[in-house]
Amino acid sequence: MSAPPYPEVTLPQLMLRAAAEDPGRVAMRAKDCGIWKPLTWQAYRDRVEAFALGLLELGVKPGETVAVLGGNRPEVLVADLAAQSLGGAGAVLFPESLPDEIAYIADHCDATILVVEDQEQADKIESVRARLGKLRHVVYWEPRGMDTYDPEVFLPFELVEERGRQRRDQDPATFERLVASGKPDDLAILLYTSGTTGLPKGAMISHRNALAGIANLFAADPVAAHYERLAFLPLAWAGERFFSTAGHALVRYTLNFAEKPETLRGDIREIGPHHLLGAPRMWEDYLSSVEVRMAEATWLKRAMYRWAQPAGQRRADRLYRGGSPSLGERVRLAVADRLVFRPLRDHLGLLRAERVYSGGAALGPDVMRWFHALGVPLKQVYGSTEVGVTVCHQSRIKPDTMGEPAPGVEVRIAEGGEIQTRAESVFLGYLKNPEATEAVFDGKWCRSGDEGHFDSDGHLVVVDRTKNVSQLSGGTRFSPTFLENKLKFSPYVKEAVAFGDGRDRVVALLNIDAETVGKWAEGRRIPYTTYTDLSQRPQVLELILGEVAKVNADLPEPLRVARFAVLHKELDADDEEMTRTRKVRRSLVAERYSFIVDGLYSGESRLEVDTEVTYRDGRRARIRTSITLVDAPDIAPALTRAGA
Numbered sequence: 001m002s003a004p005p006y007p008e009v010t011l012p013q014l015m016l017r018a019a020a021e022d023p024g025r026v027a028m029r030a031k032d033c034g035i036w037k038p039l040t041w042q043a044y045r046d047r048v049e050a051f052a053l054g055l056l057e058l059g060v061k062p063g064e065t066v067a068v069l070g071g072n073r074p075e076v077l078v079a080d081l082a083a084q085s086l087g088g089a090g091a092v093l094f095p096e097s098l099p100d101e102i103a104y105i106a107d108h109c110d111a112t113i114l115v116v117e118d119q120e121q122a123d124k125i126e127s128v129r130a131r132l133g134k135l136r137h138v139v140y141w142e143p144r145g146m147d148t149y150d151p152e153v154f155l156p157f158e159l160v161e162e163r164g165r166q167r168r169d170q171d172p173a174t175f176e177r178l179v180a181s182g183k184p185d186d187l188a189i190l191l192y193t194s195g196t197t198g199l200p201k202g203a204m205i206s207h208r209n210a211l212a213g214i215a216n217l218f219a220a221d222p223v224a225a226h227y228e229r230l231a232f233l234p235l236a237w238a239g240e241r242f243f244s245t246a247g248h249a250l251v252r253y254t255l256n257f258a259e260k261p262e263t264l265r266g267d268i269r270e271i272g273p274h275h276l277l278g279a280p281r282m283w284e285d286y287l288s289s290v291e292v293r294m295a296e297a298t299w300l301k302r303a304m305y306r307w308a309q310p311a312g313q314r315r316a317d318r319l320y321r322g323g324s325p326s327l328g329e330r331v332r333l334a335v336a337d338r339l340v341f342r343p344l345r346d347h348l349g350l351l352r353a354e355r356v357y358s359g360g361a362a363l364g365p366d367v368m369r370w371f372h373a374l375g376v377p378l379k380q381v382y383g384s385t386e387v388g389v390t391v392c393h394q395s396r397i398k399p400d401t402m403g404e405p406a407p408g409v410e411v412r413i414a415e416g417g418e419i420q421t422r423a424e425s426v427f428l429g430y431l432k433n434p435e436a437t438e439a440v441f442d443g444k445w446c447r448s449g450d451e452g453h454f455d456s457d458g459h460l461v462v463v464d465r466t467k468n469v470s471q472l473s474g475g476t477r478f479s480p481t482f483l484e485n486k487l488k489f490s491p492y493v494k495e496a497v498a499f500g501d502g503r504d505r506v507v508a509l510l511n512i513d514a515e516t517v518g519k520w521a522e523g524r525r526i527p528y529t530t531y532t533d534l535s536q537r538p539q540v541l542e543l544i545l546g547e548v549a550k551v552n553a554d555l556p557e558p559l560r561v562a563r564f565a566v567l568h569k570e571l572d573a574d575d576e577e578m579t580r581t582r583k584v585r586r587s588l589v590a591e592r593y594s595f596i597v598d599g600l601y602s603g604e605s606r607l608e609v610d611t612e613v614t615y616r617d618g619r620r621a622r623i624r625t626s627i628t629l630v631d632a633p634d635i636a637p638a639l640t641r642a643g644a
Contacts, residue, residue, distance in 0.1 A: 002407060002408070003212075003216070003407060003408030003423075003424065004215045004216065004218075004219040004407055004408055005215075006208065006211055006212050006215055006424060007211060007215075007250070008184055009184060009207070009211075010084065010179070010182035010183070010184060010186065010188065010207040011081060011084055011188055011207050011210065011211070011245055011246060011249055012048070012081055012084050012085040012179045012182060013179055013180070013182060014211075014246075014249040014250065015041075015044070015045060015048065015081060015249050016045060016176070016179060018041045018045075018249055018252050019041040019042050019044065019045035022041050022252060023040060023041055023042035024040055024041075024042065025040060025041050025252065026038045026039070026040055026041075026254050027039055027040060027041045027043075027044045027248070027252070027254065027255065028044065028074055028077075028248075028254060028255035028256065028257065029254065029255070029256045029257065030073055030074050030256075030257040031256075031257065031258060031259040031263070031267055032259065033259075034259070036256070036270075039074055041252070044074075044078070047074070047078045047161065048078050048081045048082050048085060049085075049164065049168060049175040050160075050161040050162075050164035050165045050168065051078050051079060051082040051157075051160055051161050051164055052081075052082035052083075052085040052086055052164065052175060052178070053163070053164035053165075053167040053168055053174060053175060054159075054160035054161055054162070054163040054164030054165075054167070055082060055083070055086060055113060055160065055164070056086070056164075056167065056174075057160075057163040057164065057166075057167055058113065058136065058137050058155075058160065058163075059112075059136060060086060060088075060112055060113060061086075062086045062087040062088065062178070063086070063087045063088050064083075064086070064088045064110070064111075064112050064113075065083065065088055065089050065090070065091055065109045065110055065111045065112070065190065066079055066080075066082070066083035066088060066089075066090055066091070066111065066112070066113045066114075066115060067090075067091045067092075067093060067105065067106050067109060067111035067113070067114045067115070068080065068090060068091070068092045068093065068114075068115045068116075068235075069092075069093045069095060069097065069102060069114060069115070069116045069117065069121045069124075069125075070095055070115070070116055070117025070118070070121055070141070071095050071117055071260070071261075072231055072232060072233075072234070072235055072240075072257050072258070073117070073141070073257055074257065075115065075117075075141045075157055076092060076115075076235050077235070077244060077245065077255075079115040079139075080092065080189075080235075080245065081245070084182070084188050084189075084207075085175065085178055085179050085182075086178060087178070087181065087182060087186060088187075089109075089187045089188055089189060089190045089204075090188075090189060090190070091105065091106075091109045091111060091189075091190040091191075091192070091202070092234075092235045092236045092241065093105055093106075093192075093236055094234050094236045094580035095117065095121070095234065096573060096574070096580060097124075097580065098124070098574060099124045099125075099127045099128045100128070101200075102124055102125065102128060103128035103131050103132060104199065104200075105192055105200065105202075106132055106135065107131065107132055107133075107134070108202060108431065108432065109190050109202055109431060110134050111132075111134065111135060112134055112135060112136050112137075113135075113136065113137050113138075113139060114132075114135060114137075114138045114139070115138075115139045115140075115141070115157070116138060116139070116140050116141075117140065117141060117142055118140065118141075118142035118144065118145070118146075119140075119142070119144065119145035119146055121140075122138060122140055122146060122149060122154060125138050126149070129153075136153075137153060137154075137155055138153055138154045138155070139154075139155050139156070139157055139160055140154060140155075140156060140157060141156075141157035141158075143156055182207070183207075184206065184207045184208040184211075185206050185207070185208055186206060186207060187204050187205070187206060187428065188205055188206055188207045188209075188210060189204075189205040189210060189241060189245070190202050190203070190204060190205070190431060191203045191205060191236070191238050191241065191385045192236070193385050201430045201431075201433055201436055202430060202431035202432070202433075203238075203385045203386050203427050203430060203431075204427055204428040204429055204430070204431055205427050205428070206427075206428055208424060209388070209424070209425050209426065209427055209428070210242055210245065210246040210388070210425075211246045211250065212388075212408065212423065212424035212425040213242055213246070213383070213387070213388025213389055213423075213425035214242050214243070214246040214247040214250055214388070215250065215408070216388075216389070216390075216406040216407055216408040216409055216423065216424075216425060217381070217388075217389045217392060217406055218247070218250070218251065219406065219407040219408065220392055220394045220404075220406045220407055221355060221379070221392055221394065223247070223251055223253060223274075223275055223355050224251070224253070224274075225251055225252045225253055226253070226274075227251075227253040227254070227273075227274035227275045227354070227355070228253070228254050228256060228271050228272065228273045228274055228275070228352075229243065229244075229248075229253050229254065229255055229256065229273055229274070229275040229276070230256045230257075230258065230267070230268055230271050230273040230276055231243070231244045231255050231256065231257055232257075232258050232261075232264055232267075232268075233277060233278070233279065234580065234581075236580065237360065237581055238383075238384070238385040238388065239277055239357075239359045239360065239381070239383075239389070240277060242388055242389075243275075243277060253274075253275060256271045256273070265349070268348070268349030268350075269346075269347070269348070269349035270349075271349070272349055272350075272351055272352045273349070273352065273353065274352050274353065274354045274355065275353075275354070275355045275356075276350075276353060276355075276356050276357070277357045277358075277359060278356075278357070278358055278359075279358070279359070279360045279361065279581065279582060280358055280360065280361050280362070280363040280364075280367070280485075281582050282358075283358055283363060283367055283371065283378065284363075284364075284367055284488055284489075286348055286371075287367055287370050287371075287489075287491065288491035288492075288513060288516050289491075289516075290344065290348075291491040292491055292516045292519060292520075295520075296519070296523070304339055304340055305340055307336070307340075308336035308339070308340035308341060309373065311329065311332045311333045311336040312333075312336060312341060312372075312373030312374060312375070313369070313373045314329060314333075315333055315372065315373060315375070316369050316372035316373045319372050319397055320372075320396075320397060320398055320399065322396075337375065341373075341374050341375050342375075344374055345374060345375060345376060348376075350376050353376055353377065354377065355377075356371075356376060356377055356378045356379065357378070357379055357380070357381045357392075358378060358379070358380050358381070359380070359381045359382075359383070359389070360581050360582075360583070361481075361581075361582075361583055362380075362462060362464075362481055362482075362485060363380055363485070364485030364486060364488060364489050365399035365400050365485075366485075366486065366489040367485075367489060368380070368397075368399040369399055372397070372399075379392060379393045379397060379403070380392075380393065380402050380403065381402070381403075382402035382403070382460065382462060384448060385427075386426065386427045386440065386446055387421045387423060387425050387426050387427065387446050387448075388425040389406060389425075390405060390406060390409045390411060390421050390423065390425075391403050391404065391405055391406065391409070391411060391460045392404070392406055396457070398455075398457070398459050400461065401455060401459035401460060401461050402459070402460045402461070402462055403459055403460065404458055404459055404460070405460070408423055408424060408425075409421060409422075409423040409425070410422040410423065411460060412445065413452065413453055413454065414442065414445070414447075416451075416466075417451040417452065417453065417463070417466070418447060418448065418449070418450065418451060418466060419448040419450045419451070419452045419460070419462065420442060420445040420446060420447055420448060421445065421446045421448065422444050422445050422446070426446045427446075449465055449466055449467070450462050450463075450464070450465055450466060451463045451464060451465070451466045451469050463479050463482075464479040464480065464481045464482070465481075468480055468481065468586060470499075470500055470501035470502075471501060471502070472500055472501075472502075472503060472504060472505070472506070472558060473502055473503055473504045474504065474558060476558040476559065478500065478506070478558075478559050480497070480498040480499070480500070480586075483496070483498040483506065483508070483551075483555075483559065483561070484496040484497065484498050484508075486551045486554070486555075487508065487510065487547070487548065487551055487561075489551075490547040490550070490551075491513065491516045492512055492513055492516055492517050492520065492543060492544060492547055493510055493511070493512065493513065493544065493547060494511045494512060494513040494514075494570070495510070495511035495570070495571050495584065496508055496509070496510050496511070497509045497510075497571075497584055497586065497589050497590075498561070499590065499597050499600075503601060505558075505560075505562040505563075506559055506560065506561050506562060507561065507562060507563045507564060507565075507597065507600040507601065508548075508561050508563075508564040508565075509564070509565055509567055509589070509593060509596060509597070510544060510564055510565070510566050510567065511566070511567055511570050511571055512531075512534070512535050512540065512544065512566055514531050514534065514570070517534060517540060517543070518534060520543065521534060521537065521539070521540065524539065526539050526540075531568075531569065531570065532568045532569065532623060532625050535566045535567065535568055535627075536566065536568070536625070536626070536627055536628055538628075540566070541566060541628055541630055544564070544566055544630075545630055545632060548561050548564055548632045549632060552632060560632075561632055562631070562632060563600045563601075563629060563630060563631055563632060564600070564629075564630050564632060565596050565599075565600060565607075565627055565628070565629050565630065566627070566628075566630075567593070567596075567627070568609055568611075568623060568625050568627050569611070569623060571584060571589065576588060577589055577592070592611075595607065596609075596627070596629075599629055600629055604629055605628065605629055606626055606627070606628055606629065607626065607627055607629065608624075608625075608626050609623065609624070609625050609626065609627055610622065610623070610624045611623050
């Protein structure tokens with residue numbers, strides 16, 4: 001399909017246009033103390049103007065970078081657009097970032113201003129401020145606990161806005177003059193990659209790149225101005241940033257910010273969004289929570305849920321393969337929807353969902369099928385920080401593919417099977433890293449580092465990261481991610497890392513889901529104290545063995561998980577075992593837990609563990625325990641024990 005038209009504007013220019021044409025329309029809402037507080041497009045524009053001019057008053061020069069550290073709130077987007085209005089770029093960091101991570105990124109992008117949410121984030125900055133020679137001011141928007149900081153360095157967000165309004169009163173044309181000077185190919189956004197293979201790289205995104213990426217997707221899957229959108233993924237993540245900046249200004253749907261992570265489920269239900277983007281972990285958690293609640297429900301509710309499932313699964317099959325339901329199937333599905341599926345969608349906050357995406361990593365086909373059976377139009381989107389969304393499902397959904405290239409995007413399979421992309425959305429390059437920039441391009445094609453192929457319908461099948469694709473000693477090739485997604489379909493398994501490259505069989509390291517397994521244990525009066533204790537309980541290991549057996553039953557014999565270990569701790573970004581976007585750093589996990597993997601292959605049944613963990617406040621502690629290595633040689637008995 002041909003490329004859609006791209007507006008020849010910058011993001012601030014598009015925001016000004018929205019404010020001029022729809023001044024009283026609600027641009028966004030933020031929940032505070034249980035109340036949704038609206039912000040119109042005119043008020044949004046005024047806040048961006050005030051903060052941009054306030055930055056000038058603080059000595060920020062046009063073209064400088066402003067870094068932002070905090071949860072999803074309007075202030076993040078205000079600061080981001082203010083920096084762009086001055087011809088600079090916004091660099092949003094993950095709020096869970098540790099001080100060393102913050103110091104690296106803030107120094108790397110030469111941030112002169114750091115905008116933070118609260119005292120917790122300010123403490124992190126204070127601990128590394130001596131290493132940030134270019135940093136002049138830290139601006140905060142939550143004042144509680146901030147009165148002990150140096151007032152010459154740490155400034156309230158409102159104070160910066162007030163200084164900006166005073167400057168506006170002196171010269172009302174300054175802001176619009178600055179915005180008008182911007183060009184579509186100027187640098188707008190710095191997105192730092194997840195760093196699965198090393199230090200994060202700063203991907204430079206122009207206004208044209210961001211708008212082209214969103215326009216391409218919306219040409220394939222249109223959205224409407226009346227849509228309500230909940231923005232809850234970190235704005236440091238490419239997908240959320242593009243939807244909440246470029247997509248927001250382009251279509252003018254309403255953004256909604258949840259009060260805090262703990263209230264997210266309830267906030268989603270209150271808003272009932274039409275448009276939602278989630279990472280695979282979110283959709284897996286939804287499935288797990290429903291399955292656990294159903295297991296604890298009355299016998300009548302369980303019976304109704306099980307009765308409705310076949311009707312939902314046939315609905316999913318028709319979505320994938322086409323065809324019309326018989327009269328009997330239509331009646332059964334209508335009853336199932338009325339009694340089971342619609343109440344479930346309402347409970348999940350997905351009753352009005354029309355454009356629902358999973359991105360950032362592969363989502364297991366089993367999880368997609370469950371949502372489609374429920375009647376939720378969940379789609380996978382494929383892309384990267386460097387190119388935005390490139391592939392999506394359009395006229396037909398196939399759960400084992402990523403869909404077709406979006407309009408305006410060319411995708412090819414290069415020699416060796418690598419997926420490569422050419423489009424207006426392809427980024428400018430990596431900041432201060434010409435070597436990495438040169439390596440990521442093959443002429444005008446951007447390398448993905450993923451291996452894949454097109455099926456007979458022109459849908460892209462992503463096998464895995466090229467570096468992850470493995471081969472058993474017997475010659476069988478396999479994707480660890482595929483196996484891991486099947487394992488994570490279980491409500492009791494939170495993370496899985498499969499191994500087998502160059503070996504004669506597959507083994508896995510697993511994390512249990514502490515909440516669901518904890519409830520399961522409590523229901524059976526199994527005592528436990530900590531995650532470590534729970535993970536090694538014999539009854540829990542038997543439970544997980546049954547879940548592994550279910551996966552093995554659907555796999556060819558060479559790819560079945562022969563042995564596994566339930567880790568004594570959760571894989572954690574603070575321990576650098578995962579990225580902030582919840583991607584496993586496979587090489588680090590393989591190195592750190594090599595003694596467990598070796599034990600699985602050597603036939604050992606128990607191992608002593610002595611390891612260090614890092615807490616969110618930077619404190620470290622040691623865990624000393626023993627873990628059990630479990631054989632999964634015979635599928636049938638384990639399935640029987642699991643009640644399958």
